[in-house]
Structure formats: C-alpha cells, structure tokens
Amino acid sequence: MEDTELTPMQRAFTRKGLFWLTLIGALIADIATKAWADTYVRPTAPRVTPIIDGFIGWKWAENQGAAFSIMDGKPFVLAMIASLVLAALMFYMWKADPKRKFFLVALALVGAGAIGNLYDRLLLGHVRDFMFFIFDLPFNGTKIINFEIPVKYPVFNVADIEIIAGVIILILMSFKSDKKKKADKKETPDGA
Template structure:
C-alpha cells in the first residue's frame, strides 16, 4: 500500500508539471494578486536553485536517498503512521523530481509564492511541497514521538 501511495503522489506531481509546461510557458497566471502566481520555470539545480547544472550528482544522490528510504519504509514493520506518511511524502516528491531530472535534464517548477515588495519565495512544484511537508513531519515525529 505504501508503494501505491508513493506512485499516486509522484504521478500527480508529473501531471501537474505536464499541465504547467503546456499552459504556462511564456506567461504568468495570477491566482491571488500580489501573493501567488503560476509561472513556468526550468530549475537545473536543487532546492532554491543550489547546485546549478550538477545533474549527474543530483541524480545519484537522489537515487541513493530514495532507495534507502524505500528500504526502510518496506522493511520496518513497527513504524508509526506519521513516520510512514513522512517517508511516503519525501519518497514520492524525490521520485517526482528525479523523473524530471532524468528525462528532461531539469525540474519543472510552477508555483510562485510572494508578498509584493516584501518577500519572494523561489518557484516550486508539488514534489517540493511533498518533500518539505514530509521532512517537517519527520522532524516533528523524531523530536516528539513517544516510544510505545
């Protein structure tokens, strides 16, 4: 069941990226004026544009992390539901971005959150949301989960 959830989330990520690539290229769509827009960006680096044009290194590191997380997820029978959910989200997001990196040479980003004249977050995608939310959930679980 864990693998099914991972595949569904990774597939949803790929579908949203496909739609973004085919509808947003060359234009921005304002969702909430001065706060949120949809815009097409090809990210050739990692989070926040770090490690630009280091495709091979990013692919290798991501693949290793995915394999380790999947192994842990599938072999550990005593994981609580929050640990499972966090690993599913992180794995699905990593797979979604890995698919882009391997097939396109870049990651498709399209969600741009900002506060006009104050704050400008880098453009991101559904896979990034999964990785960030999964990582936050994992940290909370590690810090505050009780032994049963």
C-alpha cells in the same frame, strides 16, 4: 495464503499498502501537474499569473539545480543524491512497522517528490517548476555563510511540496518520539 506464507517482498507490498498508495498518488499528482503547467504556464513565461493576488501565482522555470538553484548545472550529482535518498527511504520503509502509518506516509511523500524531480532531471535535463510566492521574503538579503537569501522565494512544484511535507511529518514525529522516551525514562525506576 496466510501472511506467514508470504515472502518478505510480498509482505512489504501487502502490509505497507498505505506507503505504496501514497507514493503512487503523490507521484501521479506531481507528474500530472507538471504536464499541465508545461501546457498552460510555460507559454506565458516569464510572466507571473496570480492565483491569489499578492500571495501565490503561476510562473514557469526550468531549474537545473536543486532548491535555490544549489548545484546548478550538476544533474549527475543531483541524480546520485536523489538515488541515495531513495535507497535510504526504501530501506526504512522495508524495516518500518506497518502500524507506523504517519512514518510510512512521510517516507512516501519524500520518495514521490524525489522520484518526480529525478524523472524530470533525467528525461528533460531540468526540473519543471511553476508555482511562485509573489510577496517578498521578510528576511531577504540576509547572508548565511556565503549564501544570500533571495528577495523572492524560488519557483517550486508539487514534488517540492511533497518533500517538505514529508520532512515536516518526520521532524514532528521525532519530537513526539523524544517526549515518549523521556516519559518512559521517568516511569522506569533507577537501576532498572
């Protein structure tokens, strides 16, 4: 069957395999590490078990909010936001050129992280977090519009890392895209 004979849905799955492989792999990594932490880190709570002394360790937390416990106790609102984000990601994946590999990987990472945390939130009523930076944040105690930056970085999980990595890739790509647009404008003569 040639590519021209495929339906749009079939093309999205075959031509964007990198997206699907990244999404599934990242989702498995998140769910597997949360299951591991549930078995091995949870029983040690509230103690912090250092991995790299003075830097990072294991610490169990059941987060009912988003990052920094924003919207704590509002799982329905957070589930709706995650669902909207996932819908937008699928739209952009669907429209994206399959040659834009980094873009597809970034979307897949954000999507996997959102799905992983949504899975926890819907099935358990909280998100399982288990990684913790042991050191104090250098700017702790600073207030930003009625929000005080905590002394310690919040406990996090693999899904959070995936979301942050995906967003960083998208930001870096936007800078590259802006530079390319400026370079293209310089090459184009006035009035063209």
